[in-house]
Amino acid sequence: MKSVIAKHLIKTYRNGEVKALDDLSLDVEEGTVLSVLGPNGAGKTTTVRILATLLSPDSGNATVGGIDVVKNPEKVREIIGLSGQYAAVDETLTGWDNLVMFSRLYHLGKQASINRTNELLERFSLTESARRPIKTYSGGMRRRLDLAASLIVRPKVLFLDEPTTGLDPRGRQEMWGVIEELVKDGVTLLLTTQYLEEADQLADEIAVIDHGKVIARGTSDVLKKQVGGERLEVVVESAHIKTTMDIVAKVSGDKVSLDEALRQISAPVSTGATALIEVLRALDVAGIHPLDVGLKRPSLDDVFMSLTGHVAEEIVAAPEAGKKKGRK
Amino acid sequence: MKNAISDALVITKRQLLQLARVPEVLIFSTIQPVMFVLLFRYVFGGSISTGQPGGYVQLLMPGIFVQTVAFTLAATASGLAEDMGKGLIDRFRSLPISRSALVVGRTLGDSLLNIVVLAVMGIAGYVVGWRPTSGLPKVLLAFLFLLLFGYALSWTGIFAGLSARDARVVQNMSFMITFPLTFLSNAFAPTTGMPRALQYFAEWNPVSTMVAACRELFGVENQFGATAGSFPSENPLAMSLIYMVLIMAIFVPLSVRKYKNSSK
16 A cells, blocks of 8 residues: 555746646655655655645645545644654753653643653653753754654654755764664655665665656666666776776776776776775785775766766765765 | 644743743843833933823833833744744644644743733832822733733734744844834823824824823823824723734734745
């Protein structure tokens, strides 16, 4: 059964000048995770806002848990959880205050609100900071509290709009762990992200959107095949280029390319870090010290490049950008 | 319906908790009007001849009460604008609560805050010589009117806050509007000293009719210039009530609609 169905959604802003959604359709199978992947301005947030009843589409229709979001928004609100791009909690209040307040607004009784609050604080490792104002929380802690607030009534469908945007790598790892736990519990999740890595890690299926349309859909393996896997890149002194190319070719077993200006040798690899170690060992044996070496994972940029032939506009650098080498 | 009320009360409680977590807000929002009482009482009090028994402070206190109540709408507006900016309004709108809960809860919270502030000011006024002569029931009635006026005005603050994009901007804007409105009135100086054209504005100003109504209820005589003998000067209480009803009739539906359709 499909928990979320969106059909032919169209949404324009500023009297039709800006087309946020241009005939967007998608669906999420019950108990699975769909990741909506796209650059800023692709229509991710608009999609979530429509499905979460915060915004009406100009045309098209959508159901969540079988309920029409336009005709019956009140009913939809009872079964969804929403955690936005910005941690939407009251910063003046403590974590405890916030969760009790939201529990009360979900119409839990006084004692039930307190019990649920304690449960959620425990589960999201926030018990120790429960009595501190949110203002003093780290970015990751805020997001976790925000997520906790969206889970108070154990929603059937959860919407997470860019849950890790703006978090440092540690915060992202923590958030991923928390989301993976939720998925294990069987929640139906629609998650938006700008990071292919994130979609890969968390989603059963990925819908890539651009300019308000779904331009590709499938499991991450399928998409990656379309994009190509990881590439190994080595930069060496001019004198060592030839030897290095031989070494890389042997490990990769695929076509090796050379950027002479950069003295950069690259080749697709399927074994990731293992391939990297093999190359480094071989270089060491040959007495060659690489100037730079790294693995380049396919990024959202690459997905866009291969799917649309154009670079994702307004793309935001991923936090792990430092690990990537080169441009394309 | 029962849920609508209890939801609103949860929002009111949130506002009270905010005050408890940052008590400075409450302290400063009471110190400021008390400071006004002292400044006006001792700076202008000596040089404005009133012909009133008990002196300028008798005229001043109703004026300052109304001004203070009017000023709270800036806090309402900036609070709402901040909630908008932080995405908190989105979260409230995604909850299964009544569409009016947030705004009604907020206006109730503002009223509670007004009760505290008015009480502190009343005490401060008493200390510097304010003595209403009309008896307790009328004095209490005056305070009730002040609260109602504050309640009506806080709906304008809600609307402004939900329409704004930035909390600081809307706070400054609210002051830009309420400041001249409270001074272009009979609150601090008799309107009879203003240019005649301005007297019409000042005397029809809801702030003036409220001040005049409170003065009546505290047992102080009002002075009117250009509009003497007309409806607002003869019936300041009724006129103030009409204003309140008008304000609410316009801004309650506007605010609720704005909240329903608000999107960051």
